[in-house]
Amino acid sequence: MDLLQQCFHGMSFDLFVIQTLNGIVTGMILALVASGLTLIFGIMDVVNFAHGELFMLGAYMGVLVLATTGSFWLALILATLIVGLIGAALQITTLRPLIGRDPLTTILATFGISLILQNYALWQFGPVARKIQEPYTGHFNLFYLEYPWYRLVIAGLSAAIIGGFWMFLKYGKYGIWIRATTQDRVMAQAMGIPVPWVHTAAFAIGAGMAAASGVLFGPLVGVNHIMGLDWVLKAFIVVVVGGMGNLGGSIAAAILISLLEAYASMLGCISPAQAVIVSFVVLVLTLLFRPTGLFVPTPK
């Protein structure tokens, strides 16, 4: 009984609404990270282990550009472009020679990249967390709390980026190239699509999306060299739960998991560090009952 009381101590409807908002905000960022991961996986069967490090690198680029120019929006755009270029360079130097090998070698190679990037960040920027100043400091009143507008802006911007990306895939000429390559690499090559460059571009886009989410998320927590690992793990969970290579599923799974974690951290008997275990339970249940992913239609 004591445990139950401790668990539900301080629960209220207000807190529930606030945590729902928080969950949706982190869920949108997570969806942005995960859709880059899904894009890269879908098109070239590469699980990008370094995705969290690209997220981290994006946040650091944001810090640097913000410090020199003072404009958050410029930081967001430049960080996305720079990390996109870095992603392209990484793809050309390490992943392109591995085309046609066992897909497992690519996971090892990207793991190597993540080690290098993470230690480089530690070496270059030190272990102390940096801060990105948020562009809007305004608040609005939500019950007894002042809820920052910026969080809603993040959710909106993430949704806009994902929406724009979806439109690009659906209607853009290069988006159609990407989809064609995902469906059938050999046939796309035969149709005259430069498949190796489509791979590079897809990797760059994924890296850029990770960087953008890093800059957007930077103001909520500090920027440090190990922030990538948490995110890549969560993105992996999202991608397995949502069904690999399935954009809509990833977004739904990202919001589902973030909401569950936000609600779990509301309970008095669970510390925020342990709230991660909730997403793990979701993963285990998914593996048990629907190993192909929660949001994938049952194959007939």
Add this chain to the structure above:
Amino acid sequence: MTPRDHKYYWIGFAVIIAALAIAPLVLPPYWQRFLTEILIWGLLAMSSDILIGYTGMVSFGHSAFFGLGMYGAAAALLMFKPANMWLAFVFGLTGAALVAMFVAYFSTRLRDIYFAITTLIFSQIFYVIIFTWTDVTGGENGLSFSRPQLGIPGVWTTPFTGETMHWFVLAVVAGSYLILRRITQSPFGMVLQSIRENEPRTRAIGYPVERYKIVAVMLSGMFAGLAGVLYAIQNRFAAPDFVHFLLSGEAVIFNVMGGIGTLVGPIVGAGFFLLLREFLGRLFGEQFPYLIPLGFIFIVMIIFLPQGLLGFARRWLNR
């Protein structure tokens, strides 16, 4: 292998074991300890070779098995007075096997990359549990304990010194190698290799592939747990850092550097990695981020030397 090859193999084996057994008598204490650690990390890497090299599943979760071996040994050494070495092994191996069974049951439902990801996530979950469950595991500080005595309690015991520790570790690692070698050459090992080569066909022949995979993960996890127990006894502590997935990553790096699917290769890889790290540390100071150059070497080896150092040496010898 022809009988002649067999003879050379056993002669080579005996020479290497003899050299490793004599080494602590001639090496200074620092390097003696270093060599013992190479053997322990080699055992960890060798255990994951069963999955990477023979079954074709890359596990990024071996730190969980290693860490549970460590914490199991810690539990046995802290709970029972006087501390009993064999109980540490029983507890550590049981802990590792239970975790391995749990992980295997879920993660073997997925193949290839998904398997790697789920094992990684599982090991991070164990890390979070161990890190936050301060009352039992000591949290961030871990647990420290005194070293037990070597021998059979009540019959004959001797305290662990640097040399006896090394010989004990050497005996365990050599024994594990022989057992694993026997397993990989047994019909069971052949089925594992056939899963690596062509899983649908293995299933079509009628082998229960999932069950084989679960047993392979458990076997691999138990040997990783054994390495954990050895490490705990040598260093007299258990810490959450050893459950962190970075350790699993290092085990994978040892495998790739040494040569996967060879059992000996991972030990060579561990030695290569640790020596290189030591060398870089001495050259540029302790604070040097040694994982940057090692990461580069790792990537270059994946691209240009996929067979690892041992495969390269073999090709070069056969020239």
